Amino acid sequence: MQHTMxxxxxxxxxxxxxxxxxxxxxxLLAQGISPGQFVHIRLPGAGQQRLLRxxxxxxxxxxxxxxxxxxxxxxxxxxxxxCGARPGDTLAVLGPLGRGFDAGQxxxxxxxxxxxxxxxIRFAMDAFAPGRRCAAFFGFRGAAFAxxxxxxxxxxxVTTDDGGLGxxxxxxxxxxxxxxxxxxxxxxxxxxxxxxxxxxxxxxxxKIPCQLSLEEYMACGLxxxxxxxxxxxxxxxxxxxxxxxxxxPVFPAEEVCFDG
Amino acid sequence: xxxxAVRLCGVRLKNPVIAASGTFGxxxxxxxxxxxxxxxxxxxxxxxxEPRGGNAPHRMAETPSGMLNAVGLQNPGVDAFIARDLPWxxxxxxxxxxxxxxxxxxxxCRMAEKLAPTGAHMLEMNIxxxxxxQGGVAFGTQPDSIYQVxxxxxxxxxxxxxxxxxxxxxxxxxxxxxxxxxxADCISLINTLxxxxxxxxxxxxxxxxxxxxxxxxxxxxxxxxxVWQASRAVSIPVxxxxxxxxGEDALAFLLCGASAVMVGTANFADPFACPRxxxxxxxxxxxxxxxxxxxxxxxxxxx
Ligand SMILES: Cc1cc2nc3c(=O)[nH]c(=O)nc-3n(C[C@H](O)[C@H](O)[C@H](O)COP(=O)(O)O)c2cc1C
Ligand code: FES
Numbered sequence: 301m302q303h304t305m306x307x308x309x310x311x312x313x314x315x316x317x318x319x320x321x322x323x324x325x326x327x328l329l330a331q332g333i334s335p336g337q338f339v340h341i342r343l344p345g346a347g348q349q350r351l352l353r354x355x356x357x358x359x360x361x362x363x364x365x366x367x368x369x370x371x372x373x374x375x376x377x378x379x380x381x382x383c384g385a386r387p388g389d390t391l392a393v394l395g396p397l398g399r400g401f402d403a404g405q406x407x408x409x410x411x412x413x414x415x416x417x418x419x420x421i422r423f424a425m426d427a428f429a430p431g432r433r434c435a436a437f438f439g440f441r442g443a444a445f446a447x448x449x450x451x452x453x454x455x456x457x458v459t460t461d462d463g464g465l466g467x468x469x470x471x472x473x474x475x476x477x478x479x480x481x482x483x484x485x486x487x488x489x490x491x492x493x494x495x496x497x498x499x500x501x502x503x504x505x506x507k508i509p510c511q512l513s514l515e516e517y518m519a520c521g522l523x524x525x526x527x528x529x530x531x532x533x534x535x536x537x538x539x540x541x542x543x544x545x546x547x548x549p550v551f552p553a554e555e556v557c558f559d560g
Numbered sequence: 561x562x563x564x565a566v567r568l569c570g571v572r573l574k575n576p577v578i579a580a581s582g583t584f585g586x587x588x589x590x591x592x593x594x595x596x597x598x599x600x601x602x603x604x605x606x607x608x609x610e611p612r613g614g615n616a617p618h619r620m621a622e623t624p625s626g627m628l629n630a631v632g633l634q635n636p637g638v639d640a641f642i643a644r645d646l647p648w649x650x651x652x653x654x655x656x657x658x659x660x661x662x663x664x665x666x667x668x669c670r671m672a673e674k675l676a677p678t679g680a681h682m683l684e685m686n687i688x689x690x691x692x693x694q695g696g697v698a699f700g701t702q703p704d705s706i707y708q709v710x711x712x713x714x715x716x717x718x719x720x721x722x723x724x725x726x727x728x729x730x731x732x733x734x735x736x737x738x739x740x741x742x743x744a745d746c747i748s749l750i751n752t753l754x755x756x757x758x759x760x761x762x763x764x765x766x767x768x769x770x771x772x773x774x775x776x777x778x779x780x781x782x783x784x785x786x787v788w789q790a791s792r793a794v795s796i797p798v799x800x801x802x803x804x805x806x807g808e809d810a811l812a813f814l815l816c817g818a819s820a821v822m823v824g825t826a827n828f829a830d831p832f833a834c835p836r837x838x839x840x841x842x843x844x845x846x847x848x849x850x851x852x853x854x855x856x857x858x859x860x861x862x863x
Binding site for chain 2: 301303342348349350351352353378392394516517518519520522523524525526527528529530531540541546
């Protein structure tokens with residue numbers, strides 16, 4: 301983990317409401333970043349108005365250039381401020397944080413991403429798919445929202461709500477069909493909660509190892525404040541709540557409770 | 561360079577900057593970023609007699625110049641803290657203030673007894689946590705019950721007792737006096753103010769607990785007013801907090817009568833907030849040719 305002043309190398313709209321923020325942060329990259337990990341970024345120019353940092357998943361890491369790619373969805377004033385950064389600006393960045401995906405010995409991996417959740421999944425694909433038999437399933441609201449598909453290291457199937465790109469429907473429909481055809485030995489997923497819940501239902505009863513990347517509001521990002529709790533089945537001294545920032549954001553699917 | 565050391569009811573702090581309870585865990589996470597031994601002290605995450613799982617998500621909502629939290633006192637329990645975390649903290653070279661929260665007078669007393677034989681430097685009795693339904697709040701708002709619980713715990717405590725006051729009250733001076741009358745060695749304030757946030761799209765309360773505690777710069781003017789009023793009402797030392805983000809903010813609290821300050825929410829905006837505030841305070845005091853910190857405590861010129 302490193303705290304650094306990163307230089308903005310570029311900000312580009314890559315889909316409707318999604319920007320690719322490129323950060324020059326060689327010292328942070330030198331720590332080694334694995335897919336599923338995130339960085340915690342101080343908002344530019346917010347002063348004491350918006351205090352909290354934003355946790356953002358990494359979409360690509362290019363250590364040779366010292367560059368980190370982040371896909372940011374503009375959901376509120378905070379993320380809008382981040383996407384309003386200009387090349388040459390500096391941003392305070394803490395990272396890498398959290399526990400990422402673990403491909404282990406899996407030979408056949410299914411990657412499942414929805415919306416802005418495609419970003420960490422794309423990082424996982426680039427890291428794990430070469431040399432393995434893999435397939436990816438991405439879901440978007442419509443064609444204008446799609447990104448992360450080009451030059452993928454494995455075949456990608458897409459669904460959209462309106463059928464404007466790929467098949468019409470939910471990404472889980474494709475996943476279900478693919479599992480029936482030939483189950484993978486690992487599923488990695490990130491996206492909206494309803495999508496993750498469906499992936500969990502498809503994987504866990506079939507005993508297919510599956511890892512889900514969760515989202516929760518964060519304050520410290522370090523494991524100290526306990527505001528980022530998610531409910532899990534793992535019972536230990538701390539009860540059933542785990543911290544998304546340090547125990548996750550990636551959890552084994554069988555441990556996650558989506559009932560609140 | 562000014563002498564920043566403080567004596568707080570017999571405990572020596574090397575400087576007046578203390579990490580506030582609940583924002584700094586037991587210190588281990590921030591110690592990955594800097595040596596927490598540089599700070600005057602740490603007030604640890606609020607402990608209860610038994611382990612507590614805490615509230616359902618979401619536990620946090622960002623608000624203008626602040627945040628609401630409803631963690632619900634998730635903690636491993638006082639025994640686990642004494643066994644696993646306290647020994648490590650005591651080696652760090654800063655004052656260790658153990659924050660305790662109870663559901664009854666008896667709970668507080670038993671925790672004070674468990675902590676008595678340890679090397680902890682001070683107890684901070686949180687009678688004001690707004691997140692536990694039957695808990696803290698009942699004690700924290702009435703002068704009578706503040707007096708009773710303080711007296712009972714003081715009789716069992718081996719370490720100096722700091723009573724943390726709630727701002728969700730009509731008359732802070734009266735409550736400060738009640739703590740002093742009960743035997744408190746010092747008081748700290750303010751804890752968070754109760755508030756709610758609404759997710760209008762889902763037409764739902766934003767927090768799992770509905771109600772949360774407001775902290776950050778949004779509460780600073782109110783905190784400063786209460787610290788000023790409380791410090792004029794009592795003769796025991798006062799520890800001030802509420803939205804401190806900079807050395808200037810810390811100095812304002814000192815001028816209004818605080819002998820030391822606690823820094824909470826600022827740690828989230830800037831993980832180096834505590835050492836930075838300390839540095840800024842040092843520079844500011846040097847500019848004002850202050851030799852000893854005591855010179856500024858309560859030195860505000862009133863109109
Ligand atoms: C996430 C969070 C958790 C907290 N937990 C506790 C706690 O366990 N016990 C306690 O006495 N105060 C707790 N507090 C209150 C702080 O110690 C402090 O009184 C309050 O936040 C005001 O200071 P600030 O504006 O600098 O944060 C908590 C505050 C926050 C933000
Ligand atoms: S954000 Fe503070 S513990 Fe996770």
